[in-house]
Amino acid sequence: MSTFKKNANSAAAAVSLSRRNLLVGSTGAIASVGLMGLAPLSIAAEEPKSALPDYASWKDENAVIVHSANTLETRRDAIGSGVVTPSNHLYVRNNLPAPGNEIVADPDAWELRIEGVNTPATLTLAELKKIGIESVTAVLQCSGNGRQFFTHGPGGTQWGVGAAGCVVWTGVPLRDVVAKLGGVKDGMEYITGTGGETLPAGLDPKTIMVERSIPTRALDQAILAWELNDEALPLTHGGPLRLVIPGYYGVNNVKYVKQVAFTESQTDAKIQASGYRIRDVGVKGAPDQPSMWEMPVKSWVTTPLEKAGSGRNMIHGVAFGGNNPLDKVEVSIDGGSNWLEARLLGPDMGRFAWRPFVLAIDLAPGEYRIVSRASDSEGNAQPQERTENERGYGNASWSDHGLSLTVS
C-alpha cells in the first residue's frame, strides 16, 4: 500500500500546482481533490524561500522557511537556546487565507459569541478583558510537524522539526468566562471553537471552515488570548482573539475566534469529522478515529547542524512534556546505543512549556548520529519510531528527529 501511494504521489505532484494555488491552505479542499504527497522538490520550485506573505511580512526571513503563503516553518537552527520563541521566528499554519488587517484595527471591538452555557452571550474583547487574565507559556505545534520523515508520502506541508514554538499567551481563562455566564449546560461534552475567516465562495462551508471540537476536560487550561509574547496578538497568529488550548496541537487553537460553543457532539465540519484523524495509511478519515488533541512528550536536537569542529561541542535542543511536566532529556551521539543525560536550561515555565537543553561533549573527528529522547513526569518516554499514519501526524520519533553530524 505504501509503495503504491508513493508512486501515485509522484505523478500527482506534477499536476498539482494550479490546484494548490486555487485552494492553498485548505486541508479539506486539498484532500478532496486527492493531492496527497507533494514531493518537497515541487514545493520548493513553487515557493521561493524569501517570499514572505503580506500578512506575515514582519517575520524574520532568515529564521523561517516559506513553504507556502499559509505555511511558514521555523528553521531548526533558528530555534535558539532560550525558553521563548520570538514572535518573528514562530511558525505559521493557516487552514484558510488570513482575514484582512481591519479585524485587528480595533481589537477591543471584536465580538465573541458563547453558546452552550446557561446564559449565552455575545461579549466584546473589551468585556472579556474585565473578566479575568492569566499568562501561560506553552508549546504551539502543528499536528503535521515532522511529516517530512514519513516515507509513504503523506500530503500536506512537508514540515521538518520547526512547525513548533514555545510562546507566552495572555488572556482570560475560558473557565472564568463560563463561570460568569452561569456555567456549562448539562450534557455538553465538547468545546467547539469557530474561526472568523471569510469563507471562499462556491464551496460547501462545512468542507473548509475552521471549526474544531475538543473535550471539555480542556476547560481546565483553555484561554481566550489577546497577547502573544507580551504584544497585542497579531493577525498572523489569530489576532485579535484566539482560543488557546495549552498542551493541544495547533489546529485546536482557533484563530480570530468568533464563537465558542459547548456542545453535546463534535462539529461535523470536515476539519474535525475526517480531518486531523489518526488512521492507517490508505484509510479515509472518519469520526471514530483518534483526533489530534493532546500532544505527547517530544524533543529534538537543534544544533550543531551537519558539520562541527573536533573537541568540545555543545549539543542543543528543545524538549517538552506535552500535557505533563518534562522529566528529563537524554542525548545519544551514536544513534541511540548509548545515552547521556542533558542539562535543562533556564527557568521552568510550567508544564506546557518547552525547556531548552544542552549537552557539552568532546567529539573526535568522525561521523555521528545525534538523537535526543525526552520523558515526562508520568514515565512516558518519546518513542524510537513514529506511528505510521495516513496523514503523517503526531510524529514524536526520536530516531526521525535526530541529526547526522560530521566532525572534522
Added chain:
Amino acid sequence: MSTFKKNANSAAAAVSLSRRNLLVGSTGAIASVGLMGLAPLSIAAEEPKSALPDYASWKDENAVIVHSANTLETRRDAIGSGVVTPSNHLYVRNNLPAPGNEIVADPDAWELRIEGVNTPATLTLAELKKIGIESVTAVLQCSGNGRQFFTHGPGGTQWGVGAAGCVVWTGVPLRDVVAKLGGVKDGMEYITGTGGETLPAGLDPKTIMVERSIPTRALDQAILAWELNDEALPLTHGGPLRLVIPGYYGVNNVKYVKQVAFTESQTDAKIQASGYRIRDVGVKGAPDQPSMWEMPVKSWVTTPLEKAGSGRNMIHGVAFGGNNPLDKVEVSIDGGSNWLEARLLGPDMGRFAWRPFVLAIDLAPGEYRIVSRASDSEGNAQPQERTENERGYGNASWSDHGLSLTVS
C-alpha cells in the same frame, strides 16, 4: 538648594543643544560642562517622538519614547501583561554612541580578554560558547529610572517608569569561564568590565569610557550573554557580547564587553569613581559614596492610564524583588490609605525576573490615585518616598510611581 538648581537648569536648557549634540550620551562629559536638569520640554523640542536612531530602527516606535539618540524609554502602556518584554519594546540607554554594525557581522569572532584570574586569556565568543551555557530571565533597569519624579531637577534623561524591562539572557556563566582559567587570583574584590565602544578623540578616556566595577559576590549570577530573548544579541543591546549581572542596575551590564578583569580596586574611570553614586543634592560624586549596584524591590502600575469607564476595571502592573524573590504586591486606589493584594500572573521566572500583576476591582465614577507596593522574600517593602539624591538615582517610591485616574 533645590530651588536654585531648578532655576539654573531652566537657563541652561536653552544653550544646551549644541553641546548635547556633540557629547550625546556621555554622562561624564555632560556632567563636566554642567548641564544638569534639562527640562522635559526642551528635550521634546530637540528630539521628535518618532526619530528612532539608525542603530535602533527596528524598535516599535509606538512602544517607545525617544528621549535622545542614546536613550529610548518603553511607554508605560506598552509594558503589557506578559512576563517577558519584547526586544522591540525594551528601553535603551547608551553612555556612548553605539559602535558600528560591523562588530555583530561575525559574532563568534568577537574577542574577550579575561584578567585577574590565574591563567589570563583572550577568548573568542566561539570559544566561550563551548565552555557553558545558561539562560536567565532578569529585570534590566536604568539607575535613573523614575528620575522625572524628583523635584530638585537632577540632570540626565527624564525617565518615567519605562527605563526597565524583563528579558531572557542566554550565555555562559562567568564563574564557568573563571573556573576554566584557574580561578580568581587571590585578593581580587571586584569584577571590572570594559565596554568596546570607540572613544571620541580629544577627551580624556577616563572621563568617558564605560568601565564598571562590581563586587565579586556578583560572580554567583554574572553571565556573558550572546542571546537576548532567544535571538542573537543585537548591537542595540550590547551585541555581540554583554556582561550581564542579573539583579544589578543597567550600567553594570557592560555592552560589547571586551575585557573582564578581576581587580583589587574599583576602576578609576569617571563612570565608576564619581558617576552613578548616591549622594545628597548638591554634593559631587566620590568613590566613598554608594555605587548603583544591587536593585531593591519595586513595582508600578502600568494601566489603566488617566481615564477609565466605571464598573469592573483591571489594574495592571509589574513588580520585582531586585535580588530577592518577590513576595507580594498590594494595590491601593486611594493613594495608599487602604490596600488590596494583587494577583501575580504567569509563570515565576526566577528571583531576578519581574511578575506582571493584576487587581480586578469595581470603580464608581470619581478620581482615584492608583499605587502599588511590592515586598520581597526578605521582608523588604517598597518605600513610600524616594531617597532624595543629586542625580535622581534608584527611585523605588510607590508614591511617585502611581497613576491618577478619572473614572466616568
